Amino acid sequence: MEQGVLSKHPSRFTDAASPLLASTLHIRQFGKVLGGIIMAATNQVFVAVIGAGGVGKAFLSQLRNLASHKPSPKLKLCYISTSRKALYNDDYSEVNMEGVVEALANSSKTPPALPQVIDYLAAAPAKSILVDNTSSQDVADQYPLALSRGVSIVTPNKKAFSGSYQLWQAIFTAAATSGAKVYHESSVGAGLPVISTLKDLVETGDKVTKIEGVFSGTMSFLFNSFAPTEGAGGKWSDEVKKAKNLGYTEPDPRDDLNGLDVARKLTILARLAGLAVESPTSFPVQSLIPKELESCRSGDEFLDKLPAFDQQMEETKAAAEKVGKVVRFVGSIDVAANKVKVGLEMFDRSHPIAALKGSDNIISFYTERYGSNPLIVQGAGAGGDVTAMGVTADLIKVVAQIS
Numbered sequence: 001m002e003q004g005v006l007s008k009h010p011s012r013f014t015d016a017a018s019p020l021l022a023s024t025l026h027i028r029q030f031g032k033v034l035g036g037i038i039m040a041a042t043n044q045v046f047v048a049v050i051g052a053g054g055v056g057k058a059f060l061s062q063l064r065n066l067a068s069h070k071p072s073p074k075l076k077l078c079y080i081s082t083s084r085k086a087l088y089n090d091d092y093s094e095v096n097m098e099g100v101v102e103a104l105a106n107s108s109k110t111p112p113a114l115p116q117v118i119d120y121l122a123a124a125p126a127k128s129i130l131v132d133n134t135s136s137q138d139v140a141d142q143y144p145l146a147l148s149r150g151v152s153i154v155t156p157n158k159k160a161f162s163g164s165y166q167l168w169q170a171i172f173t174a175a176a177t178s179g180a181k182v183y184h185e186s187s188v189g190a191g192l193p194v195i196s197t198l199k200d201l202v203e204t205g206d207k208v209t210k211i212e213g214v215f216s217g218t219m220s221f222l223f224n225s226f227a228p229t230e231g232a233g234g235k236w237s238d239e240v241k242k243a244k245n246l247g248y249t250e251p252d253p254r255d256d257l258n259g260l261d262v263a264r265k266l267t268i269l270a271r272l273a274g275l276a277v278e279s280p281t282s283f284p285v286q287s288l289i290p291k292e293l294e295s296c297r298s299g300d301e302f303l304d305k306l307p308a309f310d311q312q313m314e315e316t317k318a319a320a321e322k323v324g325k326v327v328r329f330v331g332s333i334d335v336a337a338n339k340v341k342v343g344l345e346m347f348d349r350s351h352p353i354a355a356l357k358g359s360d361n362i363i364s365f366y367t368e369r370y371g372s373n374p375l376i377v378q379g380a381g382a383g384g385d386v387t388a389m390g391v392t393a394d395l396i397k398v399v400a401q402i403s
């Protein structure tokens with residue numbers, strides 16, 4: 001069947017109105033039921049992907065590789081979309097993973113509303129997984145519905161887990177009730193094992209007292225190159241543009257520079273450590289957006305105007321240099337005191353946080369078992385390939401549990 005054909009089935013995508021089409025659709029329905037029985041008899045899992053940007057493209061490449069090496073269960077891409085384009089087959093036949101990004105760009109189909117996509121996945125002839133590679137709050141808000149319909153979720157999107165506490169509870173209640181799985185390792189520390197490590201600590205009965213470190217690949221890259229431990233460093237605004245071009249920033253780099261990206265990650269970790277943090281704005285977060293640029297209407301306008309404010313960051317850097325230190329953007333969760341904070345701090349040049357390279361994150365878990373020597377996770381904290389690795393690894397875990 002041609003990719004993108006829609007069905008008349010009320011629980012699936014709908015757009016056919018003519019009687020002729022309706023009768024054709026009855027035949028299709030029969031074929032679909034028969035096809036469904038045959039397909040369900042084989043071991044397969046349906047994968048739907050929303051978002052094909054830096055992380056999404058790298059994920060699709062890893063998925064193609066995984067599917068080609070993994071005969072069972074067969075991983076079938078059945079749906080893919082960006083905000084304006086979609087590709088899918090109404091009869092759940094596979095969307096070809098070879099050249100899928102180009103095919104999606106050339107598709108004449110627009111994405112159906114998310115509840116319709118969830119209907120489609122819930123009615124698939126085998127278990128399905130929705131991979132959300134967007135940073136969209138609208139997509140995140142649909143997770144409880146998807147999970148309650150038995151559709152598992154894998155995502156690097158922080159929005160669902162760092163939004164309202166009510167959404168957090170709705171997600172995990174829906175998953176517990178339906179048995180569908182939800183994995184989001186790459187929402188903190190990109191592909192680094194941060195969430196899984198924290199969960200393991202908590203679930204095995206250790207008492208986490210403090211989590212601290214560098215949680216942003218963008219901020220790490222910016223300060224490592226703008227205020228290196230040796231040498232002069234680049235211009236702040238140039239480094240911000242480089243971070244965007246390297247794919248480290250959020251779609252809008254202001255979401256990194258205003259501290260909110262780190263605040264979201266700390267909200268997720270604090271909740272996993274047992275704190276009922278209400279939102280990423282319910283604790284102190286330092287923004288690096290110059291006051292004069294707070295009213296910029298777009299990320300592009302902000303980047304164009306930023307060079308005129310480089311002096312502000314130069315002064316921050318000079319103040320640290322004056323006392324023989326460097327400045328870095330860090331976060332901490334004091335679990336015992338129920339305190340979370342995000343912002344700039346000064347470090348000795350020999351401190352492990354000062355000595356980070358590239359986009360590296362460093363996250364220290366202080367616990368009762370580990371005593372005064374924390375368990376430390378360190379490595380690249382941003383970038384398409386490493387982030388997609390976390391997403392693909394989560395997919396493998398979910399497939400193993402649902403198939």
Ligand SMILES: NC(=O)c1ccc[n+]([C@@H]2O[C@H](COP(=O)([O-])OP(=O)(O)OC[C@H]3O[C@@H](n4cnc5c(N)ncnc54)[C@H](OP(=O)(O)O)[C@@H]3O)[C@@H](O)[C@H]2O)c1
Nearest residue numbers: 051052053054055082083134135136156157251382383387
């Ligand atoms: N980049 C990293 O290093 C990194 C690391 C860890 C986590 N993450 C997270 O990974 C996610 C993706 O990041 P990215 O760097 O790949 O972003 P990106 O390059 O901006 O790509 C975002 C993709 O999502 C699509 N999209 C946005 N809103 C959508 C919607 N409502 N419905 C359907 N598609 C939508 C966009 O389509 P259009 O282009 O058509 O809008 C685009 O294809 C984000 O949540 C980010 O926080 C990224």
Ligand SMILES: N[C@@H](CCO)C(=O)O
Nearest residue numbers: 216217218248249250
């Ligand atoms: N923009 C984010 C991506 C990873 O979540 C960062 O720089 O850390």
